[in-house]
Structures are given as C-alpha cells and as structure tokens.
Amino acid sequence: MPIPSTNTTSRQRTGSIDLQDQINNKPPMVCADCGGNNECHCDSQSSSCWSSSRKKRSKKSNEFNPTPTNRVSPSSSSPGNTLLNCRKEGEAWVDISNERLPNSRLGGLYPGSKFEGMQRCGSAAYEVSVDIQHVDLKESTLSGYLNIKGLTAEFPELTTFFQAEIIGPKYSFLTRKWQAQQSIDVSHWKRFPSFQPYVEIFNNDDFVYDPYEEDFIYMRWKEHFLVPDHRVSNIDGASFAGFYYICYQRSTNEIKGYYFFRHHTEWFQELTLKHVQQRSFGNFEIR
Numbered sequence: 001m002p003i004p005s006t007n008t009t010s011r012q013r014t015g016s017i018d019l020q021d022q023i024n025n026k027p028p029m030v031c032a033d034c035g036g037n038n039e040c041h042c043d044s045q046s047s048s049c050w051s052s053s054r055k056k057r058s059k060k061s062n063e064f065n066p067t068p069t070n071r072v073s074p075s076s077s078s079p080g081n082t083l084l085n086c087r088k089e090g091e092a093w094v095d096i097s098n099e100r101l102p103n104s105r106l107g108g109l110y111p112g113s114k115f116e117g118m119q120r121c122g123s124a125a126y127e128v129s130v131d132i133q134h135v136d137l138k139e140s141t142l143s144g145y146l147n148i149k150g151l152t153a154e155f156p157e158l159t160t161f162f163q164a165e166i167i168g169p170k171y172s173f174l175t176r177k178w179q180a181q182q183s184i185d186v187s188h189w190k191r192f193p194s195f196q197p198y199v200e201i202f203n204n205d206d207f208v209y210d211p212y213e214e215d216f217i218y219m220r221w222k223e224h225f226l227v228p229d230h231r232v233s234n235i236d237g238a239s240f241a242g243f244y245y246i247c248y249q250r251s252t253n254e255i256k257g258y259y260f261f262r263h264h265t266e267w268f269q270e271l272t273l274k275h276v277q278q279r280s281f282g283n284f285e286i287r
Helices: 019-025 048-064 079-084 182-189 193-198
Strands: 114-121 124-136 141-149 157-166 216-226 243-249 254-260 269-275
Touching: 114 254, 124 269, 141 216, 182 243, 182 254, 193 216, 193 243
Parallel strands: none
Antiparallel strands: 114 124, 114 269, 124 141, 141 157, 157 216, 216 243, 243 254, 254 269
C-alpha cells in the first residue's frame, strides 16, 4: 500500500493513479473568480471546481468562436480567384452572358419614349402628348398614356390610359370590334398613303404584314380609362369610346392617326405626333 504524504491527512485514489499526481502533472490553473493560479485564495472546496470552471470556459469559447472550416487562404489562391473563394470545387459555373432582355424597341417605340403634337377636330386643334410605358413585341402590343389639353372647360387637361395592337402576325388590318366594319377599316387605312399597295390584298388569307421589316408600322390605339381616376367613364364634351388608326414611320419618327367613333359627328379627326429626343435609354442591360 502506498504511504500517504506527510503534509496531507488523506488522499483519494482514482483507479491506480493518485489524485495528487494528477494535480502535479496539470499545467497551472487560473481561477475564474479572482484570476489567481494554483494558490487561489477563493474558498474552493476541491480541485474539481477548477476543472469544471475550465470546462465551462472552454465550452463557452467554442460556442462563440467556432473554428472556421473549408476556408480558402488568400495566399493559396491566385489573385484572379480571390473573389471566388466561396465557390466549391467542382461546382458548375452559372453563365449569364447568353441571357438577354427581350427586345422591347421598334424604332422610336420603346418604354419611356415620348411624342408630342396636335389633334384636329374641324377647325379646332388641341395639344397632345403620348408617353409610352410598355412595349411587348412578342405579344404585338404596347401601352401608355395619352394627354390632351383644352378639350373641355371643366377639365382643361385630360389623361387616358391606352393599349395598342401592332398590325402583324397576331393582329390583322381588320378590326372586327369597336363598331368598326371592314368598310370603316378600309376608309381609314386608305388615308395613309403608305397603305395604298395593300388596299387590294390586306384582306387575303395568306397576307401577313411584317412590321419588323417595313418602315411603316400600323397600329390601333384604344383608350380604356381616365388617369388617375379610372372610375370616371363619361365627361361632357369629351369621349374616349372610340379608337385611333395609327401609322408610325420609323425613318422620320413621326406618328399620324385618325380617330374613329361611330356616334361622333366629326369623323377622321387627325392626330399628328413627333418624337421627342431624350438623353436617356429606354432600357439597359448590365453584363
């Protein structure tokens, strides 16, 4: 049996290793309360308080300072790949260089484009401005706002939201709605000199007008409601129940049109607009 040390009254054994030997072989411990070493002046009942406090501190340190894993050292990576450290090895590249915004421009017809001019009704003339908000060539449509000034004394300025059908593969020259029969269509389209070559063939089944290859682009503009109050449907001295036959010429950036409403006494109200040059882009793409 081992002889107890002369400066201790009793020793506990753990297995075959003396507890005193364990303490002597341990590195100096620091008290969590007073900051002292092995000669701590705190009222510690046994050395087990030291190990428990060390475990708590070690556990807390691991919780708040986790060891980073899979970190790529900047020195081990090439300068050109410094910003790609988060990319995993073998991960497929995402190539966005081939992705493109759909084309939304047809000459001067693009989102943000503006036209200004006049609308004449008999001997009267009114200032008109058109702001194009959206162009969808896939659906052959565009939309925007039409503003007219001086039409009525009660409302010196009126703005309506309109949508347009672009004549082409999806929409033909025949309206077939809005109280416009074929004779009405012919009488209005014929007022555009550029339409003369199509008078005899526009109604043929195999005829399809291509707006992307021609200088002249034909449209129908239909006003739907007033802006900002869309609930207003009737105004004395003004009406937006009809629609416009429109011809836009790309080479000159000009629009000409005729308003049609069957119950209006004055047919063929003429609309003339010119494109307003702007120092901005209709849309852009970041690559």
